[in-house]
Amino acid sequence: MTEHRVDLAVIGAGPAGMAAALAAAEAGTRVAVIDAGVRPGGQYWRSPAPGAGPFRPATLHHGWRRFTSTDTRLTELAGTGRVLRLAGHHVWSILPAGDEWSVHCVLGAEPRQHGTPAPVTVHARRLVIATGAYDRQLPFPGWDLPGVITAGGGQALLKGNLVVAGQTVVVAGTGPFLLPVADGLARYGARVAAVIEANSPLAFARFPRAVLGATGKLGEATGYAGRLLRHRVAVRHRHVVLRALGTDRLTGVLVGKLDRAGRVRAGTEREIACDVLAVGWGFTPQLELPLQLGCATRVDVDGSLVVTVDEDQATSVAGVWAAGEATGVGGADLATVEGRLAGLAAAASFGADEVGDDRALRRRRTSLRGFASAMHQVYPIPQVMLERCSDETLVCRCEEVDAGTIRRAVVELGATEARIVKLLARPGMGWCQGRVCGFATACLTARHAGRPVAEADLRAFADRVIAAPTPLGQLATWPGDEPPAGDGG
């Protein structure tokens, strides 16, 4: 058993977590940065293992210089003992212990490795939650064929291993994130047959103030669009993938164009040959830990469950701040600003004397949040995807639950919310614990129940006593927290 004691534990070493840790440490706080990844940077600044091949960060990364300077500074502070960097630590539980928190971690890049080292507990007086987000997926016919991957997964392979997932790729779904995925794959040698985008960026015209407030964001997107043009990648707006084709593995996709009412226009269906389909419908914030802590949540503009925070990034639980995608999906720039504000607020709670003038940061946060909100409204999930989800379409791949089973749980067995659908039909009960099918199950449940998706539906897949797989043998000897007495009655 290894134990560490710090003032502040930052959970997550992506853009938000790194910014929070650096801000707090520079203000004099002793910080531990805890992350499941082997190298810092999170999903956004995922980098290849040394020796994976020639790595030119500018080809795959935005703000790489900000990453390296933050990383260097954190390493320097680690040298002075101010910062403790804990990589490969999977947090499975955070429990209150007196006036501090016990952050329980399983060590190891792969938690099921045999002979993993002893468990680790970090004791901290304050917490910053910066757990990020993962790809949001929707079921459609054929999506379980080998060759269909998530957009984020395709990019992770590229960023983390410099491996291109296939030879001919279709990138599909919705949101500006599809563009860097397609661009990266094209740069590293894939033929990108098409980008199939369900919405149109022209809709940004409805949000002139949000766009003007964050000019850099639009420039970023224009840059990708220009490069895709040079790679001769067609970006098809208002198109969706209707079906993944193939028997043993993916051989192509059937796409169709949406009309003004959001329905597939008759006669527009056509096939595109490809061996990889990378698909993403935005992101789902990773909220197991804030829910364990009891942090209040809300449903954001994009339909995701997010942690509610105040002007200082403080959650509803005293001593716990949150930053980045966990508080609302908005990208790395917003995450960095929020992380910095959360780190400064946490440091200030210890009475740090000089945290400086943060008004510019707050203004920047306002404009980036405005842009994120506009983005979510420009790139909504097309209802047609759920309407076309037939009874035979697989929804939960771990437990092999199809959409018909979910429908019957609602209309025949009387489940009225996603938690009950999960109990009756098992979607979200398998290895991934609903990370892949949770959002879709919530949407399908609400649809069959004839009402909008509610917070409770989304919580059903994030509310977990154990946030990461933990070997029984380790749990059996986990130290700390002697048995409490009962109520004596």
Next chain:
Amino acid sequence: MPDRPPRTPTSTTSDLVVVGAGIVGAACAYHATRVGLSVTVVDSGPITGGTTGAGEGNILLSDKEPGPELDLALLSNRQWRSLADLPLDGTTFGRAVELETKGGLVVATGPAALAGLTRLAAQQRELGVEAIAVPGDRLPDFEPHLTDDVAGGYRYPQDMQVQPMLAAAHLLRLARRAGATVLTHEPVTGLLRDGERVTGVRTPRRDIPAGAVLNAAGTWAGEIAALAGVRVPVAPRRGYILVTEPLPPIIRHKVYLADYVADVASDSAALQTSTVVEGTGAGTVLIGASRERVGFDRTISLPALRQLAAGAVRLFPVLRDVAVIRAYRGFRPYCPDHLPVIGPDRRAPGLHHACGHEGAGIGLSLGTARLVAQSLIGEPPEIDLHPFRPDRFGPEVPR
């Protein structure tokens, strides 16, 4: 409340309003429709959303000491077996609710525990429970991965397991098909009275008049009783269950240590864990059972999780490197004398109870429902209800 939902007048009177859409309420609704009563079920939340949704699905005889609870368990066991064969939409009720007649295996670690188990088994056998002694060296024939550090055990072939949420949902569905109405997300906020008599329930949406009201509100049953001005001291007893990653079938029975019986019967409020391990059709292994009386505290208890894990690894060393992927907690409806509350309440005519089954509600639900239905239509109940009578606790005693 600024936006109170519109009140929907209910013109029809039900013979019975069942408060609670968990397994006990569902079973009672089903049995009531079977004897010809018109039924409305009402629950403050979704169906199977309380303790039923956090249960393992035990239908056990093995853990019952001779007495009224074992009588009720034997009645229930027969009910589950006969219901299992009921044809249902091209399959059977048993298959639809994943009823497994796999039997239990109770093991004792030392000679003293084995002697106690042997005594209990002898008493149970006199009452019709099948209990077959298994010497320590024969245990691997039944559970190849069981630790060899056990003195011996008993097989209980009548013990069963069911998927409790599916069981409740299907019982409610059968009741609906027989004309019952199920109202969810509608809390009972008051009782309709005619003098002493309870004549229905009130929710924020409507009044539901009824010939009788059945309190099947599980861990929350004390609050419903209080609406009638009577005391039924049901209290929460918290439990955790660990769920492993899916595995090939390596555990065949429901396997538990003999000290489970003593822990179930214990009056202590402090944390107790007794090891119960079983495989499921989905491949996961369920690990129970912790008991502690800490109110409705949802805080995660590291000691409880640790003791459960330690017990499982001790009983099945093969589980050491297996990952727990999920854990859940529930609040058992606990009565001070560990017996459920079943039958009419003399203190409030028209009010009946079916609650307080602690950790055995899934198994005992069908027997309870049969007794309730018999009592509602004026037939003599198959089992004497006296030990389960609602007024046995007396007035509240300050602690």
